[in-house]
Amino acid sequence: xxxxxxxxxxxxxxxxxxxxxxxxxxxxxxxxxxxxxxxxxxxxxxxxxxxxxxxxxxxxxxxxxxxxxxxxxxxxxxxxxxxxxxxxxxxxxxxxxxxxxxxxxxxxxxxxxxxxxxxxxxxxxxxxxxxxxxxxxxxxxxxxxxxxxxxxxxxxxxxxxxxxxxxxxxxxxxxxxxxxxxxxxxxxxxxxxxxxxxxxxxxxxxxxxxxxxxxxxxxxxxxxxxxxxxxxxxxxxxxxxxxxxxxxxxxxxxxxxxxxxxxxxxxxxxxxxxxxxxxxxxxxxxxxxxxxxxxxxxxxxxxxxxxxxxxxxxxxxxxxxxxxxxxxxxxxxxxxxxxxxxxxxxxxxxxxxxxxxxxxxxxxxxxxxxxxxxxxxxxxxxxxxxx
Numbered sequence: 001x002x003x004x005x006x007x008x009x010x011x012x013x014x015x016x017x018x019x020x021x022x023x024x025x026x027x028x029x030x031x032x033x034x035x036x037x038x039x040x041x042x043x044x045x046x047x048x049x050x051x052x053x054x055x056x057x058x059x060x061x062x063x064x065x066x067x068x069x070x071x072x073x074x075x076x077x078x079x080x081x082x083x084x085x086x087x088x089x090x091x092x093x094x095x096x097x098x099x100x101x102x103x104x105x106x107x108x109x110x111x112x113x114x115x116x117x118x119x120x121x122x123x124x125x126x127x128x129x130x131x132x133x134x135x136x137x138x139x140x141x142x143x144x145x146x147x148x149x150x151x152x153x154x155x156x157x158x159x160x161x162x163x164x165x166x167x168x169x170x171x172x173x174x175x176x177x178x179x180x181x182x183x184x185x186x187x188x189x190x191x192x193x194x195x196x197x198x199x200x201x202x203x204x205x206x207x208x209x210x211x212x213x214x215x216x217x218x219x220x221x222x223x224x225x226x227x228x229x230x231x232x233x234x235x236x237x238x239x240x241x242x243x244x245x246x247x248x249x250x251x252x253x254x255x256x257x258x259x260x261x262x263x264x265x266x267x268x269x270x271x272x273x274x275x276x277x278x279x280x281x282x283x284x285x286x287x288x289x290x291x292x293x294x295x296x297x298x299x300x301x302x303x304x305x306x307x308x309x310x311x312x313x314x315x316x317x318x319x320x321x322x323x324x325x326x327x328x329x330x331x332x333x334x335x336x337x338x339x340x341x342x343x344x345x346x347x348x349x350x351x352x353x354x355x356x357x358x359x360x361x362x363x364x365x366x367x368x369x370x371x372x373x374x375x376x377x378x379x380x381x382x383x384x385x386x387x
Contacts, residue, residue, distance in 0.1 A: 017164055019058065020049035038062050041155055041173070061155050063148075093118055094133055106191060110136040116192050142188035146196040149184025152177045167208055178209040189220065197224035198232040205235075205244075214245025225256060233260035234268035241271070250281025261292060269296035270304035277307070277316075286317030297328065305332035306340035313343075313352075322353030333364060341368035342376040349379075358383065 016025045016033050019042040023030035030045035039062045044050040054062075091100045095118040106116040112133050120141070130137055140148075156174050159165045165174060182203060188196035201220035204213045218239050224232030237256035240249050254275050260268030273292035276285050290311050296304030309328030312321045326347050332340030345364035348357045362383050368376030 016043045018045040018049055019043060020053035020056075021045065022162070022164075036062065039155075041177075057158075061151060061158065063151050063155065095119075095121075108136070110134050120191075142191040142193040142196065145184050145191075146188040146193055146199075149181040149188070149196070150199070152184070153181035156181075167206075175209070182209045189223070192227075194224040194227040194229035194232065197221075197227075198229050198235065201232065201235060205239075214239065216245075218245035225259075228259075228263075230260040230263040230265040230268065233257075233263075234265050234271065237268065237271065241275075250275065252281075254281035261295075264295075264299075266296040266299040266301040266304065269293075269299075270301050270307065273304065273307065277311075286311070288317075290317035297331075300335075302332040302335040302337040302340065305329075305335075306337050306343065309340065309343065322347070324353075326353035333367070336367075336371075338368040338371040338373040338376065341365075341371075342373055342379070345376065345379065349383075 017023060018030055018033060019036075021029075023045050025031075025033045025043070033043035033045055034050075036042045036044070036050070036058070042053070042058060042062075044053065091113065092098060093100055093105075093115045094112070095114050098115070100113055100115065105113050106119050107113050108119075108131050110131050110133075112131050114132075156165070156170065156177050159174060160167055160170075165171065170178065182200070185196040185199045185203075189200050197220045200210075201217045201224065202208075203210050204220065205217035206212065210216075218236065221232045221236040221239065225236045233256045237253045237260065239245055240247075240256065241253035242248070254272065257268045257272040257275065261272045269292045273289045273296065275281055276292065277289035278284070290308065293304045293308040293311065297308045305328045309325045309332065310316075311318055312328065313325035314320065318324075326344065329340045329344040329347065333344045341364045345361040345368070347353055348364065349361035350356065362380065365376045365380040365383065369380045
């Protein structure tokens with residue numbers, strides 16, 4: 001069995017908990033929680049918990065209240081109607097002197113228009129502070145805007161990951177942070193930053209903070225992928241692979257997986273291996289599949305480790321070895337891969353490549369079953385039936 005592909009307002013949240021020990025406010029150990037003085041977003045039951053959390057994690061995610069204050073400076077508006085496009089057709093960029101209509105233009109807060117890449121080059125040469133024409137300060141570069149947005153999003157993502165909120169029922173303050181992150185990414189994406197474009201694709205794909213739309217996700221992934229962003233190339237390959245937001249095409253999926261895989265993207269390497277393994281969109285080759293699985297597995301990709309274990313088990317593209325299969329299944333199972341947990345349980349139950357142990361087999365079946373894996377649930381039931 002192979003692992004398959006996956007990519008009224010209130011200032012405080014309801015039911016505050018300590019950011020370090022998760023003690024709920026009002027409990028015996030945490031009668032009253034105090035907010036972090038810098039960001040005001042995370043709460044603590046004691047100074048000790050605050051110090052511990054600061055050193056362990058919060059320091060890198062803490063964004064001061066001042067940095068989160070709404071920016072009243074007018075954002076560049078790069079969207080133009082057909083009439084405005086015609087108006088600037090003959091205008092020239094004051095930096096490179098080429099016609100503005102020849103490439104994507106960028107409007108500064110002072111209303112002067114330049115080519116986006118020209119403004120980026122200015123920042124590189126140390127004159128990033130002002131407009132070349134009127135000397136009015138330039139807005140932050142897209143990299144800074146994207147980084148700030150990512151920090152804001154990371155705070156909320158961790159809140160959800162730790163079970164203190166859910167994406168469907170975010171408190172008002174948290175939703176505002178997500179909205180601000182999306183606005184920042186959109187600003188940077190409109191300036192051509194591939195990372196921000198990829199992030200917007202992810203948000204549209206999962207419907208986080210924006211309406212869910214596979215079509216919008218594909219558009220943003222493609223913008224970033226065309227610039228060589230490996231993550232976006234892999235994500236675009238997956239959308240083509242599954243026919244989400246775009247016509248299904250194994251051949252195009254393989255092309256994008258390969259572009260990302262060649263850049264070292266582990267997810268793309270695993271997906272490309274699977275396409276070669278199954279002969280989808282490319283001539284079937286067990287040897288090449290093993291090669292790509294190995295590259296991803298060496299980077300710690302659980303799905304690739306599981307698939308590589310299966311190749312060793314069946315002797316496909318590599319010499320058959322139960323011991324090697326168990327080794328790779330174990331690596332993937334330890335990372336929580338349900339398929340690998342099931343397969344490792346089977347190896348233990350049958351004593352293949354490892355000492356036979358019904359007790360250990362049951363443990364791995366249970367881990368996979370708890371994740372909803374049907375075959376593992378079936379096998380676990382058989383173990384109970386047979387005692």
